[in-house]
Amino acid sequence: MSEYILDCGGITKRFDGVTALNNVSFRLRRGKIVGLLGPNGSGKTTLIKIINKLLVPDEGAVYIDGIEPGAETKSLISYLPDREFVNGRMSVTELIGLFSDFYADFRADTARAMVGNLGIDLKAKLKTLSKGNREKVQLIMIMSRRAKLYLLDEPIGGVDPAARDYIINSIITNYSPDATVLISTHLIADVEKILDEVIFIREGSVLLHENADSLREREGKSVDAVFREVFRC
Amino acid sequence: MTWTFLSGKPIYAQIIEQITHSVISGGLPAGAKLPSVRDMAREAGVNPNTMQRALSELEREGLVYSQRTSGRFITESEDLISALKEKTAREKTGSFLREMLLLGYTAGQAADLILNYGKAEKNE
Numbered sequence: 005m006s007e008y009i010l011d012c013g014g015i016t017k018r019f020d021g022v023t024a025l026n027n028v029s030f031r032l033r034r035g036k037i038v039g040l041l042g043p044n045g046s047g048k049t050t051l052i053k054i055i056n057k058l059l060v061p062d063e064g065a066v067y068i069d070g071i072e073p074g075a076e077t078k079s080l081i082s083y084l085p086d087r088e089f090v091n092g093r094m095s096v097t098e099l100i101g102l103f104s105d106f107y108a109d110f111r112a113d114t115a116r117a118m119v120g121n122l123g124i125d126l127k128a129k130l131k132t133l134s135k136g137n138r139e140k141v142q143l144i145m146i147m148s149r150r151a152k153l154y155l156l157d158e159p160i161g162g163v164d165p166a167a168r169d170y171i172i173n174s175i176i177t178n179y180s181p182d183a184t185v186l187i188s189t190h191l192i193a194d195v196e197k198i199l200d201e202v203i204f205i206r207e208g209s210v211l212l213h214e215n216a217d218s219l220r221e222r223e224g225k226s227v228d229a230v231f232r233e234v235f236r237c
Numbered sequence: 238m239t240w241t242f243l244s245g246k247p248i249y250a251q252i253i254e255q256i257t258h259s260v261i262s263g264g265l266p267a268g269a270k271l272p273s274v275r276d277m278a279r280e281a282g283v284n285p286n287t288m289q290r291a292l293s294e295l296e297r298e299g300l301v302y303s304q305r306t307s308g309r310f311i312t313e314s315e316d317l318i319s320a321l322k323e324k325t326a327r328e329k330t331g332s333f334l335r336e337m338l339l340l341g342y343t344a345g346q347a348a349d350l351i352l353n354y355g356k357a358e359k360n361e
Binding site: 037173177181221223224226228 | 242244245248249250279283284285286290
């Protein structure tokens, strides 16, 4: 077992000559909630896709628990994409069945209980749910796996503040203490209380990787305020 | 407990302050059992590691102690709690006095203001 659940070394990715990620290196230990923070277009989603092997970097390497991304790491990572991934014609029960078939570490009972707590009908087709509820259901599916690394790409993007609180709460409640959660977002004020560490990313480069409380102590400001200063347009 | 966090100050430090305040004001009585780290983190909406860090700090200060199997408790030492209460009261008095001195009041005048505060309110 590697000391680091995620180790990114010198990752560079170009699309048609445009550099999306430029020599990105950082390492994450187990049991941390980490914010991947950057404005739109800074490379957050590209980085997450590379960690998930949906994209291959031009240079550099990624190790998940010491292993290069591949079939073996699929079972270690639980990934929430930045757009809806569910088939709207499916019911919640069918979705839970699908996850149970795909992932040995999926806790169907937990997922059913969490959906039930929201007052969502398990037989309802996903397309009939509100956008907020659909996003909650998707997050529940992702967090109901017992993964070692959760990659959440903009989990609170399109939902109202109450739904954000619910989602943030489910993240704290459901990750196991030896798992690490990487949350990409630009809505920092909403998540900063739950972050152990923050990574600032700008134009494909890592600007800063620090413990959230140390950053607040050093700057005398919230992470959100520091972010606004660093990324002022 | 209700939790409020201000920005710009480490969260673990704010948790320590709020638990301490709750103990010296009697919200959390001596010997009270604390919920699990995870439950406290969820209630406060903070990271469990941050809650853990604050509780470890409180353990070092002696305000909280843990028993291997049964969990964490507020100290049973009333002496420690009253010492902390007095320390907090002194700090508050100090910051009040500093502000009054800035306004040009002497300590004696500030004391008179405090003693007459209730009466003045009634006359208004």
